[in-house]
Amino acid sequence: MSDTHAQTVRFVRDTMLPEQAPPATAVGVIGWLRANLFSGWFNSILTIIALGFIYLVLSIVVPWLVSPTWDAASLTECRGILKEMGSEGHFGGACWGVIRDRWVQLLFGFYPSHLYWRPILALVLLAVALAPVLFGEHVPKRLIWFSAIYPFIMPWLLWGGSVWTPIMVAAGLAVGYVAYRLIAVTGGTLLALVAGVVAAMVWWLFLLGPVSGGFDSIIPLGLEGVESRDFGGFMLSLTIGIVAIAISLPLGIVLALGRQSDLLILKSICVGFIEFIRGVPLITLLFVASTLLNIFMPPGTNFDIILRVIIMATLFASAYMAEVIRGGLAALPRGQYEGADSLGLNYWQAQRLIIMPQALKISIPGIVSTFIGLFKDTTLVSIIGLLDPLGLSTAIRADSAWNGIVWELYGFIALLFFICCFSMSRYSMYLERKLRTGHR
The missing domain is CATH 1.10.3720.10 (MetI-like)
Structure with missing residues (x-):
């Protein structure tokens, strides 16, 4: 081969080949099945066995779940309905009437049934109180104040009684904070913390009842009480x-x-x-x-x-x-x-x-x-x-x-x-x- 001919032969392609679609068996649902479930003979056998087991389970569970026994008033009626359908036995169908x-x-x-609105309201308010805690960046920041007072609202809604009781419980925290600030000025942080806890405990154990009772005698506000x-x-x-x-x-x-x-x-x-x-x-x-x-x-x-x-x-x-x-x-x-x-x-x-x-x-x-x-x-x-x-x-x-x-x-x-x-x-x-x- 001459030198001139060697210089005119190109070993690098100067044009791109046109794009071609991937094989149909390598993409989409078929490609996923081939790659994950039927990638080899062993995986194919396991897939077939698993599909058979799933079908067997669903053939028992689905009829049991969709049993038309919602209107039954007793287990005997459930069995009668299932017997009429030809579905008897332990796995014949669920008794959803219960x-x-x-x-x-x-x-x-x-x-009490006439007070169901109270636990339902407490649950709804719980979602509102948790919103700024769990999703703070998506809700107004002012809701955090409601999150702070919700622990005093919930027991009052559930158990009822005088509205002054949760207010006085919250006042105990204020008493403890005031005691903490007063002691922190002259004493150490640890001593102030102990004083705040002691002041709050004294308020809750000895003063809460008389004070809330006094306010309730003047302005009686509350909900119907419910026993535990x-x-x-x-x-x-x-x-x-x-x-x-x-x-x-x-x-x-x-x-x-x-x-x-x-x-x-x-x-x-x-x-x-x-x-x-x-x-x-x-x-x-x-x-x-x-x-x-x-x-x-x-x-x-x-x-x-x-x-x-x-x-x-x-x-x-x-x-x-x-x-x-x-x-x-x-x-x-x-x-x-x-x-x-x-x-x-x-x-x-x-x-x-x-x-x-x-x-x-x-x-x-x-x-x-x-x-x-x-x-x-x-x-x-x-x-x-x-x-x-x-x-x-x-x-x-x-x-x-x-x-x-x-x-x-x-x-x-x-x-x-x-x-x-x-x-x-x-x-x-x-x-x-x-x-x-x-x-x-």
Whole structure:
């Protein structure tokens, strides 16, 4: 080959080939099926077996779920309807008549029917109060004031009584704050904090009743009272769970900080409390709240059973919450603490502005898991005589009309708890994405 010919031959293409559509078997639904379900002979066999198993399960579950027994007034009528359809046996069909007949009781227990508007209003106001806390950037910031007063509105709506009682309870916080500010001027922060707590406790234990009674005698305003024994159903589980969740988080933060404190007495108290609570089953604490606690109370003391259960559930959750938050604090690099010191921040400023926000972001999965576990553990109150949904299901099955009903009641209760727990887990994932807590 001559040199001239070698210089005229091109080895690099100077034009692009026209684009071609990908093969139909590599894109779309068919491509996804080939790549994920039928990528080889072994995966193809597993896919066919799985599809057969799913078909077998659905062929049993779907007819059971769509059973036309909503109008039945007893289990006998359900069986008669199913027999006419030719669907007899244990898996012939569900008896949904029990849900139609008792769903209100499963939700509200024995709460007076003419007062159902009060728990419904409390639930609606709860959504309003949580909006600035959970979705602060999407709602008006002024709603945070309503979030602050909602803890005093909710018990008044549910239990009723004089309107002056929640007002005086809120006044106790103001008394404690005033005492804190007065002592902080001349004494240390710790002494001022102790004085504020003591002042608030004195107000709540000794002055709240006489003061609220005096105002009520002058201006009687209130709602019809409801006894705690009338509480029940899913409303009871929500009440215990929401209050315990709301209080256990700040209490867990305090316990976690106390466990890492350099003050020996404070650290010993926090460690002892956390280890003791974590070493005792929740059901034991509930038994203590329902029976043994009355032994140590002064004669004639009327300590509400639901309040006792809420206190024990809160203490139980706060101990686990403290360990979750302590893990978040331990995960922070030492440089964060040193950076706070270099800025001249004191202990509380460093915790509020630098340390605790990062620790809480790291601990979001553990915090939400603790919340979900606590909410599910509210079903244990049925063991001490409170009629939560599980306790009511036992009472419903004792009725001769519904004796033998199991799956329908438990399925309905499981659906209620699943909706709440699934919502919490979805919000946890949303919050993690929003704060970018994961590794990128």
